[in-house]
Amino acid sequence: MRAHEAGALHGDIGNRGPAWLRSPEDVNALVPQLWPRTVVRTDEGVLEVGGVSVTDLAAEHGTPAYFLDEDDLRARCRDFKEAFADADVYYAGKSFLCKAVVRIVDEEGLFLDVCSGGELAVALAAGFPAERLGFHGNNKSVSELRRALDAGVGRIILDSFHEIDRLTELAREAGKRPAVLIRVTVGVEAHTHEFIATAHEDQKFGFSLAGGAAFEAATRVLDDGVLDLRGLHSHIGSQIFDTSGFEVAARRVLGLQAQIRDARGVELAELDLGGGFGIAYTTQDDPSPASDLAKRINKIVDAECQAESLQRPKLSIEPGRAVVGPAVFTLYEVGTVKNVDGIRTYVSVDGGMSDNIRTALYDASYSATLAGRASTEPPILARVVGKHCESGDIVVKDEFLPADVQPGDLVAVPGTGAYCRSMASNYNHVPRPPVVAVRDGASRVIVRRETEDDLLALDVG
16 A cells, blocks of 8 residues: 655755654655655655656666656646647747657647757657747857758747848748747846846847837838748746736737737737746745646736737747656665764765756755655754765755665655756766656656766767
């Protein structure tokens, strides 16, 4: 018999304190919103995903490794597709991309956005329909734009006047009329980390609304007539929980659409409001279900269109990490445990900042749990750290783990599906971990583990 709980503890000392842990059994508890949907803990304390125990997965695939709950990923794709039934839902290729995930996204009926030639290459290699691709990026090269034209990418999101000129010239040469959107910087300060807030004025993306650049960009494209201007694009940031920012963004971008209509007699047919919806990394995070997000955003769009006397444009949405982020956890093996008297216990694992840079880069918070056994020991405050030669090599800043955590234990960290493998590095010449999909009692490698031979293959000395 299994205890069907799904999640992990997170020790937020500032908000809860150790008193939140009421009994030793709490170190074996799981919090549902943190984990993929098929993750359970057996009575023996072992985590299972897709019907396979992490002890078996570790024996077969080694550690560290990313484990993808395929049923969970597919369910999240369907949740967003069904919630935003009248919109095009774009999976964020930058969050995590490989051919197997591209095929899942395709099978579940989502669209896909890419932001580099490499991401475009993966999408095309996996057979994704080019007409359902969107191409982002603030500095697309001539070769990238040419490849997008040749492939028949469904839409290109224009980000600068130089890009308008480049794409216009390439389209003339090729005799093609690609569909484009204008990315508008709407001046909204999203409540998120400054590095992932993308709609305030002082940053590299898009055309400024306040300064008039966005209107100028739209009129230039319309005047040239070479590119097919379908609509406007806005993206206010990432890891966003509050939809109030979308209300301001929609008001401003639809105001621009009304300005274009009044000045040029053209009512643009499409609107992309971005997304970047947040996920739960700790118990302090409270993400909304896709259905609630859809209701709020559709209400916002309807109200703002009515206010501007605009026909409702075809909506696109970009959930970002909310699709793949919660579907993956990383499994580590403990190597050393070091108690620093009066401060905390350092639990060192066999990965670190090379497989999850977000803690060091964004001061991001994660959770962790003992994954391979149960414990009846009381909880201790621990910091899960990596093996790299950096004091900032931290995986989980503060977590309660059982006092008997020891070398050889398995520790699992949830919420690592987005921006972990995709931002992974070979720092200290550590090979990157594999990505393993698990479903219906079986596992399959979808991105293999790097080897030292892989590292040396690029070193031509």
